[in-house]
Amino acid sequence: MADTPAPLRIALAGLGTVGAGVIRLIEANAALIARRAGRPLQVTVVGARDRTKDRGVDLSRYAWEDDMVIMGERADVDVVVEMVGGSDGSALACARTTIEAGKALVTANKAMIAHHGLELAAKAEEAKVAMKFEAAVAGGIPVIKGLREGAAANEIERVYGILNGTCNYILSTMEDTGRDFADVLAEAQSKGYAEADPAFDVEGIDAAHKLSILAAIAFGARLDFAAVDAAGITRLRAADIAQADALGYVIRLIGMAETMESPAGKVLFQRVQPHLVAFDHPLAHVDGATNAVVAEGNFSGRLLFQGAGAGDGPTASAVVADLIDIARGEIGAPFSVPVGELEAMSAADAGSRTGRAYVRLMAADRPGVLAEITAAFRDAGVSIESLIQKGRSDDQPVMVALVTHEGPESAVAEAVRLLSGSDSLAEPPLVLHILAD
Structure with missing residues (x-):
C-alpha cells in the first residue's frame, strides 16, 4: 500500500477577510484540493495583530504565532501565506524571512510586489523556493x-x-x-x-x-x-x-x-x-x-x-490555487523568466502616442472664450472633431466639452499648456483619452 503523501503545512500571516476565507476554502474543499494537489493542504500556524478578534472561523485547532515575521522559521511550516498588507514593514520582513529560511511564499500583497518584487524574486530563485502572487492582481481572476x-x-x-x-x-x-x-x-x-x-x-x-x-x-x-x-x-x-x-x-x-x-x-x-x-x-x-x-x-x-476582483471567496481561491501549485512541486520563475533576464526598459514618452481625446473645460460664459479655447487647440495643431457648450450662466462657469480627431498626445498637452493660467478657465482642463479598439 502506497504511503500517504505528507501534507503541505501552511502558516497564515494575517487573518482578515481573505485569511479567514482561505481557512474556509481549505476546509470546505479539502478532499477535492488533496486530489488535485496530490497531497493535503494543512493549516498549521496562524497569526494576526489582534488575537481576540472574532473572525468567524475556529482557530483553536491551529498554533498561534505572535511574531508573524518569523513564521517561516518554524519547523512545522512549509509555506507562508502573507496577507498582512502594506509595501514595507512587517509584511516585507515576513516575506524576506520566509524565503531566507528556505520556505515558499504566497502573497496577495500587490504593493509589496510592485515595490520589492524583484528583490524577493531574486531571493526565491537563489533559495530555489516558490514565490507566487496570483491574488495580488484582480482577485480571483487567474x-x-x-x-x-x-x-x-x-x-x-x-x-x-x-x-x-x-x-x-x-x-x-x-x-x-x-x-x-x-x-x-x-x-x-x-x-x-x-x-x-x-x-x-x-x-x-x-x-x-x-x-x-x-x-x-x-x-x-x-x-x-x-x-x-x-x-x-x-x-x-x-x-x-x-x-x-x-x-x-x-x-x-x-x-x-x-x-x-x-x-x-x-x-x-x-x-x-x-x-x-x-x-x-x-x-x-x-x-x-x-x-x-x-x-x-x-x-x-x-x-x-x-x-x-476582490472579496474573501475570490481572493482566497487565487491564494489556494497558488498553494496547490506549490504542493505539486511547481516553482518556476516568479516573473516568467529569471530576474537577471528581465529587460530594463526605459519609460516611453506618452507624447509620441497618437489617439483621440475628450477634453472638458469649465469656462467663463462670456464672449470670446470659445475663440480663445479653439485658438489654443489650433495653435497646438489639434483638429477638433466636435465641441459642445453646456448650459448658460452669468456668474458660474459652464462646461465646454470637445473631442479631438486622431493626433499626437503631445499636441493635446500643448493645447492644455497654452490655456494654462487663463482667467477664462475656472480649473485646469480634464483630458481623457479614448480607448482605441
Whole structure:
C-alpha cells in the first residue's frame, strides 16, 4: 500500500477577510484540493495583530504565532501565506524571512510586489523556493497564470483593463444614477466597497501597483512602478459621464501597458487613467466591483479575463490555487523568466502616442472664450472633431466639452499648456483619452 503523501503545512500571516476565507476554502474543499494537489493542504500556524478578534472561523485547532515575521522559521511550516498588507514593514520582513529560511511564499500583497518584487524574486530563485502572487492582481481572476502559462507562447503586444473594483463601482453607479462622484463615494464607503481613506483606490495607485506587475510578466520587463503615470477618478463629474454617454461611450479607469519602439530601442508605456470606452468594447460592459483584463497576443489574439476582483471567496481561491501549485512541486520563475533576464526598459514618452481625446473645460460664459479655447487647440495643431457648450450662466462657469480627431498626445498637452493660467478657465482642463479598439 502506497504511503500517504505528507501534507503541505501552511502558516497564515494575517487573518482578515481573505485569511479567514482561505481557512474556509481549505476546509470546505479539502478532499477535492488533496486530489488535485496530490497531497493535503494543512493549516498549521496562524497569526494576526489582534488575537481576540472574532473572525468567524475556529482557530483553536491551529498554533498561534505572535511574531508573524518569523513564521517561516518554524519547523512545522512549509509555506507562508502573507496577507498582512502594506509595501514595507512587517509584511516585507515576513516575506524576506520566509524565503531566507528556505520556505515558499504566497502573497496577495500587490504593493509589496510592485515595490520589492524583484528583490524577493531574486531571493526565491537563489533559495530555489516558490514565490507566487496570483491574488495580488484582480482577485480571483487567474490572469497572472493566464499570462505566465496559458499565453506563454505569445508575444504580448498590449495588456490593459479595469484593475480596481472600487473605482469601477463608483463609475458604474454614477452612470446608473446620474449622481456626482463625492455622493457615490460616500455611499461606497458606507457599504464597505471603499475604505475610510480611499486615496489608494480613487487616485489610481492600487491599479498602478497591479499594472506594473502585469507589465513585468507580459513583456519580460523589470518591474518599474515609479514609471507608471497614474491619475484617478476624483475630478470626474456626472456631466462627464452624461456627455460620454451621448457620444457613445462609458468612462472606465483603465490601466494600460504596452511596449513601443523608439530611437533608443524598445520602451515601456504604463498609464492608469480614466478613458472613454466605446459601447461595443468588452470593457464597456464590466459593471460594479468587477475587474477585467485584456491581453493581446501576436498568435492568440485578444484574450479577456473577467471576474470578481476582490472579496474573501475570490481572493482566497487565487491564494489556494497558488498553494496547490506549490504542493505539486511547481516553482518556476516568479516573473516568467529569471530576474537577471528581465529587460530594463526605459519609460516611453506618452507624447509620441497618437489617439483621440475628450477634453472638458469649465469656462467663463462670456464672449470670446470659445475663440480663445479653439485658438489654443489650433495653435497646438489639434483638429477638433466636435465641441459642445453646456448650459448658460452669468456668474458660474459652464462646461465646454470637445473631442479631438486622431493626433499626437503631445499636441493635446500643448493645447492644455497654452490655456494654462487663463482667467477664462475656472480649473485646469480634464483630458481623457479614448480607448482605441
